[in-house]
Amino acid sequence: MFDVVVIGSGPAGYVAAIKASQLGLKTLCIEESSDAKGNANLGGTCLNVGCIPSKALLDSSHRYYEANKNLSEHGIKIGDLELDLNSMMKRKDDIVRKLTGGISGLFSANKVESISGRGKVISSNKVEVTKNDNSTENIETKNIIIATGSKPIEIPSAIFGKHIVDSTGALSFDEVPKSLGVVGAGIIGLELGSVWSRLGSKVTVIEALDDFLPMADKDISKESLKEFKKQGLDIQLSSKVTKSLEHKDFVTVTYEQDGKEIEKKFDKLIVAVGRSPNSKGVIDEGVNISLNNGFIEVNEFCQTSVSNIWAVGDVVRGPMLAHKGSEEGIMVAERIAEKHAQVNYDLVPSVIYSHPEIAWVGRNENELKADNIDYKVGKFPFAASGRALAVDQSVGFVKVLSENKTDTILGVHVFGPAAAEIVQQALISMEFGASSEDIALTMFSHPTVSEAFHEAALASNNQAIHIGNKGK
Numbered sequence: 001m002f003d004v005v006v007i008g009s010g011p012a013g014y015v016a017a018i019k020a021s022q023l024g025l026k027t028l029c030i031e032e033s034s035d036a037k038g039n040a041n042l043g044g045t046c047l048n049v050g051c052i053p054s055k056a057l058l059d060s061s062h063r064y065y066e067a068n069k070n071l072s073e074h075g076i077k078i079g080d081l082e083l084d085l086n087s088m089m090k091r092k093d094d095i096v097r098k099l100t101g102g103i104s105g106l107f108s109a110n111k112v113e114s115i116s117g118r119g120k121v122i123s124s125n126k127v128e129v130t131k132n133d134n135s136t137e138n139i140e141t142k143n144i145i146i147a148t149g150s151k152p153i154e155i156p157s158a159i160f161g162k163h164i165v166d167s168t169g170a171l172s173f174d175e176v177p178k179s180l181g182v183v184g185a186g187i188i189g190l191e192l193g194s195v196w197s198r199l200g201s202k203v204t205v206i207e208a209l210d211d212f213l214p215m216a217d218k219d220i221s222k223e224s225l226k227e228f229k230k231q232g233l234d235i236q237l238s239s240k241v242t243k244s245l246e247h248k249d250f251v252t253v254t255y256e257q258d259g260k261e262i263e264k265k266f267d268k269l270i271v272a273v274g275r276s277p278n279s280k281g282v283i284d285e286g287v288n289i290s291l292n293n294g295f296i297e298v299n300e301f302c303q304t305s306v307s308n309i310w311a312v313g314d315v316v317r318g319p320m321l322a323h324k325g326s327e328e329g330i331m332v333a334e335r336i337a338e339k340h341a342q343v344n345y346d347l348v349p350s351v352i353y354s355h356p357e358i359a360w361v362g363r364n365e366n367e368l369k370a371d372n373i374d375y376k377v378g379k380f381p382f383a384a385s386g387r388a389l390a391v392d393q394s395v396g397f398v399k400v401l402s403e404n405k406t407d408t409i410l411g412v413h414v415f416g417p418a419a420a421e422i423v424q425q426a427l428i429s430m431e432f433g434a435s436s437e438d439i440a441l442t443m444f445s446h447p448t449v450s451e452a453f454h455e456a457a458l459a460s461n462n463q464a465i466h467i468g469n470k471g472k
């Protein structure tokens with residue numbers, strides 16, 4: 001009998017399993033995906049076909065782009081530049097192998113058992129595992145954590161095939177498509193669209209909504225749209241794909257825009273219109289747990305209506321982000337061990353790994369207006385940052401939103417160099433309930449791009465040094 005059985009080994013599941021074992025609970029992790037030898041392929045979407053391989057390609061493609069376009073003004077001349085896509089892909093695959101192998105090592109070190117197979121909850125204390133050879137085994141456990149993640153959404157107007165691919169296909173093209181269509185200007189569309197655009201594809205992004213990045217602060221949506229367009233992404237908003245056809249060597253895509261039908265031809269088409277939870281066939285019908293649109297229903301502690309069955313990560317409500325799933329996994333392991341853990345869902349940071357990066361934490365202006373909160377704005381442009389200019393990354397800004405009366409920071413939004421890292425500083429300060437004055441009174445190293453956060457906090461109270469002050 002196990003104390004905890006975790007179904008799924010992505011960042012939600014593997015972290016929950018390690019934490020549970022560290023807390024002295026006898027833990028097993030079941031993973032459906034396996035390698036050629038039948039061993040569990042650990043790490044989930046994030047490590048295998050998500051966060052890690054996409055960031056590896058974003059980095060490589062950025063280096064190529066820089067070498068091709070931007071080094072000459074630094075006085076560095078390169079002769080004939082050549083792209084070796086095979087080596088670029090091999091580097092990405094090596095990183096993935098190293099990290100997924102690392103999870104096996106962490107499991108051994110932390111005494112987590114793992115088994116390859118498909119898990120299904122058949123009662124509150126039993127999980128059925130269907131192995132690769134189709135044999136089944138029932139495992140008894142005191143607690144179950146479902147962490148089965150998510151998969152790409154397929155739309156009827158663009159069915160996946162040889163040239164119409166999801167994000168996984170787009171991480172391993174064997175040549176650079178001359179022309180590339182991307183359906184969906186969301187996070188995957190922008191990250192992977194940027195990768196292939198930097199490597200030479202002519203990229204068209206087809207987005208159904210009228211607004212660009214509606215979940216981001218409005219200033220970031222506006223400024224980043226300009227920048228993406230400048231970088232060569234042809235972003236078509238208010239465009240609804242109605243039909244796509246695969247031909248031998250290309251795809252034709254039809255979309256509606258302003259009442260007109262437009263047809264375009266691409267070498268490849270990436271469909272990135274969101275992800276849906278992997279909940280089908282995971283819970284036996286006899287177990288009384290409800291689904292909402294495929295998401296397993298849980299309370300704020302990730303507990304289902306059956307008190308010893310929990311669900312974490314992409315398969316439950318909330319943003320589909322690795323760090324959100326991992327923190328939920330830790331919370332659940334601690335609660336099973338009878339500790340008082342919780343996740344602060346108000347402070348889940350978001351990052352889009354474009355160049356420059358986009359990152360934020362807390363609420364944006366539209367959300368504060370909708371909640372009738374009296375707020376002030378402190379903004380500082382990277383164009384006025386010495387370090388940003390020195391490193392040739394002076395696009396964008398830091399924007400700090402604080403409560404007018406108390407000065408408490410409510411949201412920090414960054415578009416620019418090291419945006420993701422700056423937002424982690426904001427995140428920590430917000431966890432401690434900081435005011436913009438607290439940040440203003442903190443000494444930052446010079447020259448750093450983080451100084452833009454310091455200056456934006458100063459600007460919240462009209463005290464910025466390096467710009468003309470402008471509050472709300």
Ligand code: FAD
Nearest residue numbers: 008010012032044045046050051119149313314320321322
């Ligand atoms: P998953 O990682 O999806 O893992 C679920 C695991 O469960 C899988 O291994 C699956 O095989 C297994 N499984 C499913 N059903 C069963 C079953 N019945 N039995 C046994 N095993 C089962 N997030 C970020 O925070 N930062 C990023 O930079 C980022 N980049 C991304 C880039 C791309 C291209 C994609 C696609 C996603 C990205 N994400 C990113 C999102 C991130 O990958 C997910 O939020 C995260 O992986 C969710 O973790 P999870 O553990 O809930 O699920």
Ligand code: NAI
Nearest residue numbers: 184185186187188189206207208272273274275320351352
């Ligand atoms: P997304 O939800 O970010 O974006 C999907 C986009 O597609 C939206 O703009 C939506 O309006 C549009 N869309 C939906 N249906 C459409 C249609 N029929 N035609 C045209 N456009 C359509 O989803 P995406 O990009 O697939 O990513 C899935 C999730 O993966 C993200 O929401 C995020 O949680 C996670 N992710 C996180 C990353 C990060 O943290 N850096 C990187 C990549 C993915």
